[in-house]
Amino acid sequence: GTALVPRDPEPQKAADYRSDQEVRWCPGCGDYVILSTVQAMLPELGLRKENIVFVSGIGCSSRFPYYLDTYGMHSIHGRAPAIATGLAVARPDLSVWVITGDGDALSIGGNHLIHALRRNVNLKILLFNNRVYGLTKGQYSPTSDKGMVTKSSPAGSPDAPFNPVSLALGAEASFVARAMDSDREGLTDVLRQAAEHRGTALVEIYQNCPIFNAGAFDALKDPEQAPHRLIRLRAGKQIEFGPVGEDGRGAQVVVRDHRGRLAVVPRSEADPKTILVHDPGDDDPSLA
Numbered sequence: 001g002t003a004l005v006p007r008d009p010e011p012q013k014a015a016d017y018r019s020d021q022e023v024r025w026c027p028g029c030g031d032y033v034i035l036s037t038v039q040a041m042l043p044e045l046g047l048r049k050e051n052i053v054f055v056s057g058i059g060c061s062s063r064f065p066y067y068l069d070t071y072g073m074h075s076i077h078g079r080a081p082a083i084a085t086g087l088a089v090a091r092p093d094l095s096v097w098v099i100t101g102d103g104d105a106l107s108i109g110g111n112h113l114i115h116a117l118r119r120n121v122n123l124k125i126l127l128f129n130n131r132v133y134g135l136t137k138g139q140y141s142p143t144s145d146k147g148m149v150t151k152s153s154p155a156g157s158p159d160a161p162f163n164p165v166s167l168a169l170g171a172e173a174s175f176v177a178r179a180m181d182s183d184r185e186g187l188t189d190v191l192r193q194a195a196e197h198r199g200t201a202l203v204e205i206y207q208n209c210p211i212f213n214a215g216a217f218d219a220l221k222d223p224e225q226a227p228h229r230l231i232r233l234r235a236g237k238q239i240e241f242g243p244v245g246e247d248g249r250g251a252q253v254v255v256r257d258h259r260g261r262l263a264v265v266p267r268s269e270a271d272p273k274t275i276l277v278h279d280p281g282d283d284d285p286s287l288a
């Protein structure tokens with residue numbers, strides 16, 4: 001993914017990627033640790049800072065580009081993948097990243113997201129999923145649990161949530177991963193692999209919003225509960241590494257449906273014959 005991007009001969013540090021802007025997320029927000037993890041990972045890539053661009057949409061997470069000392073654009077709601085696509089196509093010498101949230105990517109920007117994934121140009125999409133609208137003060141989002149009580153759903157959300165990993169697989173994405181804000185090591189591994197992937201990478205990051213959806217992912221903090229959270233696909237759509245792990249709603253597995261498409265479903269609903277990647281603990285996924 002970064003083969004065409006010029007290298008920096010000078011060693012870099014995380015501090016080199018900190019901007020002079022005051023970070024303005026709420027105390028305890030998961031965005032802080034994602035930011036510091038990205039700042040610590042970028043020097044590993046050995047790229048020139050002027051060849052790295054972060055494009056965001058609208059939402060709490062979309063303040064991200066201000067805090068990185070790279071090029072960046074705080075763009076328009078849901079449209080960051082379109083802007084990043086243009087940039088990546090016109091400038092193959094850039095490492096292009098998209099920062100988005102569950103509202104930005106899956107509600108107003110749903111259409112842009114799926115088409116970016118199927119086009120498979122060289123960009124990395126980090127989808128911060130806190131399952132709520134934080135910036136506008138706590139309305140239910142496209143990934144909120146059914147029944148979640150918020151200001152805009154006082155009787156409980158009536159809608160079934162999107163599973164971003166399943167959506168990305170359905171859009172034939174060439175790299176799909178899931179990571180968690182509190183799992184710095186796992187997140188670093190996923191970000192590193194996404195950076196090196198040539199094509200569009202979708203990385204869903206579970207992100208705690210302590211103000212409007214506190215502790216939504218606490219059950220997954222125990223590494224015994226979800227030791228693996230990465231699915232990696234390549235051009236031939238072969239799963240190289242798995243399994244998909246828990247998503248907070250129970251163990252999930254990747255299956256191939258009757259048309260040969262990949263999907264993520266709850267283990268309890270999966271036909272054992274169609275399971276490609278088993279639930280947490282199985283390090284040897286077999287392709288059906």
Ligand code: SF4
Pocket residue numbers: 024025026028029030031060061130134135208209210211212
């Ligand atoms: Fe973070 Fe939630 Fe505050 Fe937004 S509202 S900055 S997601 S804690």
